[in-house]
Amino acid sequence: MPGCNHPFKNWSPGHSEQDHGSSTIPSVTECIADHDGLQDDGPHDFNHGTTSDQELDGMITEFIGPGNKVYHNYHVGLNARRCDSQGHFLPDDASLPHRVQGSPDDWAPYRNRLEFKLAKFLFKCAEMLANQIDTLLEIWAASLLELGGNPLFTNHTDLYHVIDSMSDEPDEQDEVIELAGQDGQDGQDESEAPWMFNVYDVWYQDPRQVIHNLLGCTDIKDEMDFIPYREFNATNNERHWEDFMLGYWAWDEADKIISDNPSTARVTLVPIILGSDKTTVSIATGQTDYYPLYLSIGNVHNTTRRAHCDVVVLIVFLAMPKTTREHANTRAFHKFKKQLFHSSLACILRSLGAAMTIPETILFGDQYCQHVIYVLAAYIADYEEQNLDKDSLWHQCEHTELIIRELDPQTLWEEYGIDKDIVPFTSEFPRADIQRMLSPDILHQLIKGGFKDHLVDWVEKYLIHTHGKCAAEKILDDIDRRIAAVAPFTGL
Numbered sequence: 001m002p003g004c005n006h007p008f009k010n011w012s013p014g015h016s017e018q019d020h021g022s023s024t025i026p027s028v029t030e031c032i033a034d035h036d037g038l039q040d041d042g043p044h045d046f047n048h049g050t051t052s053d054q055e056l057d058g059m060i061t062e063f064i065g066p067g068n069k070v071y072h073n074y075h076v077g078l079n080a081r082r083c084d085s086q087g088h089f090l091p092d093d094a095s096l097p098h099r100v101q102g103s104p105d106d107w108a109p110y111r112n113r114l115e116f117k118l119a120k121f122l123f124k125c126a127e128m129l130a131n132q133i134d135t136l137l138e139i140w141a142a143s144l145l146e147l148g149g150n151p152l153f154t155n156h157t158d159l160y161h162v163i164d165s166m167s168d169e170p171d172e173q174d175e176v177i178e179l180a181g182q183d184g185q186d187g188q189d190e191s192e193a194p195w196m197f198n199v200y201d202v203w204y205q206d207p208r209q210v211i212h213n214l215l216g217c218t219d220i221k222d223e224m225d226f227i228p229y230r231e232f233n234a235t236n237n238e239r240h241w242e243d244f245m246l247g248y249w250a251w252d253e254a255d256k257i258i259s260d261n262p263s264t265a266r267v268t269l270v271p272i273i274l275g276s277d278k279t280t281v282s283i284a285t286g287q288t289d290y291y292p293l294y295l296s297i298g299n300v301h302n303t304t305r306r307a308h309c310d311v312v313v314l315i316v317f318l319a320m321p322k323t324t325r326e327h328a329n330t331r332a333f334h335k336f337k338k339q340l341f342h343s344s345l346a347c348i349l350r351s352l353g354a355a356m357t358i359p360e361t362i363l364f365g366d367q368y369c370q371h372v373i374y375v376l377a378a379y380i381a382d383y384e385e386q387n388l389d390k391d392s393l394w395h396q397c398e399h400t401e402l403i404i405r406e407l408d409p410q411t412l413w414e415e416y417g418i419d420k421d422i423v424p425f426t427s428e429f430p431r432a433d434i435q436r437m438l439s440p441d442i443l444h445q446l447i448k449g450g451f452k453d454h455l456v457d458w459v460e461k462y463l464i465h466t467h468g469k470c471a472a473e474k475i476l477d478d479i480d481r482r483i484a485a486v487a488p489f490t491g492l
Helices: 028-036 113-125 130-143 156-165 207-215 248-260 302-306 331-348 383-390 398-406 409-416 442-467 469-485
Strands: 060-064 070-074 172-177 200-205 229-233 268-276 279-281 288-290 292-297 313-317 360-363 369-380
Touching: 113 156, 130 156, 172 331, 200 207, 200 331, 207 268, 207 292, 207 313, 207 360, 248 268, 248 369, 313 331, 442 469
Parallel strands: 268 369
Antiparallel strands: 060 070, 070 229, 172 200, 200 313, 268 292, 279 288, 292 313, 360 369
16 A cells, blocks of 8 residues: 555454545465465576566565564565575475484594683683793693603694694685786886885785675574565554664565676575775884775674674785875875775685676575675765765766766866766676765764764854853863763664
8 A cells, every 4th residue: 555564364363454535455375375385496596587476576574572553564575595505496395405414423624522622712702812822731741751641732732733723714825916008007117116016915804704704694684684575663664773684675675686787586685785994003112004895795784793793804915005295195006005995806706696696605604595695885984085986986877987088087086076087986786886884974964074073162162252261171071071971772
């Protein structure tokens, strides 16, 4: 019904078809039957498969929690249907796939339980330093000489090697990035711009394997959303907002994926969230800059992400070109730095590209498999770092392409801040839009820029001008006390 989000007729005692006239609204069971009653004779073909219009009709709705006070509308297209490891979709009542259980006496890569307990104590509980571990093991070895025995570990290197061998973390990968052409860029040679001719080594974790680990983590399997949905108050139809998959973006993106390729129905949408924050370490490093890049997925609940449950993963320290003061503020150096940034991201994220069009099958934490499709959803960064991306917006905007054709490069840069020579990392991926990925920098643009640097400073100057410095400080102290007395807002 217009203005109504309930696509069912008999679940809510106070909400029936009499409220809207005689129109017939499909029930929840009808929607599910229409959607999941398909027969699967083999692995789904995402290249040539099609989906019936019947499967995409309707909307799946259910009440959440006690008292039928809240209900969810689930996206009927990308509905995270379970499948087996071969890609065959499973019925909703399919039993848990059989998994080979390890022996209770199997402590591999440790030789026995005692070796595991010692490693856990030294590394995790005591967090003992490497030299202290060596001292302890040397004393232990000396005490066993007369008995002809050996300690459980030879030294800290032996201990660390065994610990590393049990990890399912992705292996580090190396990418060599070299941007300079045969004659350099902008007509400069190596003596004029040595940083253009350097080779930049980037070590990173494979983001695809990182995402596999997040989706397969049993600890957070109940703290993720796999279907875009909308949450409403059943009393007044007020919409609730909290997690990523509740927003407009996830629903609209699911619609777009289905529209582009109807055969992707029943797959799982995995929004990829990137973030970076350049950090300067001044103590004992001589002002060394680091540029970490983090990755998370939008399926994880916000409360879990804020709880530091290892769902925001550091995947790389980006390369940072160095130069002298002579070149630090030149146009050529700034352009090179931006292109190095985009080229690095394109290399690091390359493994995700294939599954942005053809879904891949992944084992999830509930021990079932699902087909997933990736989308680069958001890039979170300070305003200054966003400028590395913004200069290349023209690659995604048809209106800006018209401006580029009509204006010369200098006018583009000075009037619009657009550098047409920068190729953004999103240009290599079918599901990435740099304009939609960038979000406002709330801290620096709104809180610090609008509130602190503008409003607070203006109020302080006004109070001093009106009441004098001494009286103004008393008023400001009173304002501080009032602000401190305000109760914190949970989750903000």
